[in-house]
């Protein structure tokens with residue numbers, strides 16, 4: 001007998017548990033359910049739209065914490081107000097007890113600051129309760145034929161896999177994909193740890209999966225000439241195409257890679273594309289609730305998927321939006337009206353604007369960065385404070401201008417700002433012009449000009 005609640009599944013055969021479910025995580029899941037119940041629901045405030053509406057895919061980026069967003073999406077999907085999600089990929093903090101930096105450019109300075117922390121003062125239990133909240137909610141937003149992939153490494157992939165067995169059912173396990181790479185440090189104390197675990201689970205037995213092929217080189221690099229077997233040749237010799245295996249050797253985003261954004265733990269587009277084409281089809285909705293540098297949303301939008309992306313970091317929102325816009329995709333940005341801390345609290349700019357004969361001149365008279373000391377330290381903090389005092393324009397990344405519509409502001413013009421005064425041709429903007437000033441850390445502030 002399958003005992004299924006809206007939130008989790010477990011399997012019984014008479015009195016005996018099937019699939020080895022030992023209820024190891026009952027306490028964790030109970031705490032997660034209470035935390036979900038108590039969590040606020042994301043109150044989406046449309047901030048802006050950008051990019052080309054005719055571009056491939058459509059991304060909705062939700063700036064804020066993912067549990068309130070997932071809670072909101074689950075309620076809407078269960079009420080039939082929106083379609084469930086075909087594929088969810090998440091790359092959460094790994095329980096590494098480290099801080100992760102992003103490197104941003106301010107004038108000729110490189111500033112290193114904490115993009116996100118992966119420290120857990122309340123320990124593993126706290127981490128697992130949060131993971132359980134996210135997993136229980138992902139199960140609720142997934143389509144019946146959908147798949148979820150959780151990206152982790154040796155720190156906690158063993159616990160999370162067991163937790164997923166309980167949330168999704170052990171027989172919903174599809175793969176533990178090993179992503180192996182060369183980069184990173186090495187040691188003589190043990191074998192070098194050079195792989196991540198990508199745990200793939202389905203919502204039901206009827207999931208849809210697009211098998212992929214990979215090259216399998218013939219021994220000796222020579223053709224076998226078996227009847228009915230197609231063989232091909234490249235610079236490494238003769239090969240056949242076989243069903244793809246679960247060990248993937250894909251380079252990390254290297255220091256010199258054109259993909260590199262400076263956002264810590266950025267994942268390669270090749271890895272994202274492989275997951276997306278295997279687990280979804282063009283036109284499907286896919287989601288990433290820990291978007292970081294925006295690798296998954298970018299790959300998915302380019303492959304014609306509609307994307308739900310979420311991250312609590314304003315730098316993630318800014319980096320993702322810029323990557324998507326550059327790719328000609330269409331993207332909406334939302335903030336959580338119900339959240340207490342917002343990206344707009346971290347940055348303040350005194351902006352004045354003059355509109356004359358179709359030209360808008362925006363002048364940033366002063367900027368304040370109240371949270372600077374929390375995000376930067378050492379040399380980077382000293383350099384940023386120096387810039388703030390003597391060349392504040394270097395801390396401004398862009399000034400944009402657009403017109404307000406029902407879905408937020410549509411930005412027609414975005415200029416890199418290397419001066420405190422920027423002029424735009426705003427002759428095409430009807431009604432008030434809304435100006436957005438973004439700092440190099442991704443924080444932003446809006447001003448309206450009649």
Ligand SMILES: C[S@@+](CC[C@H](N)C(=O)[O-])C[C@H]1O[C@@H](n2cnc3c(N)ncnc32)[C@H](O)[C@@H]1O
Nearest residue numbers: 065066091116266267290292293295311312313
């Ligand atoms: C490992 S990084 C993701 C990297 C991403 N896959 C990429 O390719 O760039 C984890 C991200 O999770 C975000 N994050 C951590 N806790 C979060 C939460 N509760 N809600 C939303 N985002 C969160 C962090 O800001 C960080 O950007």
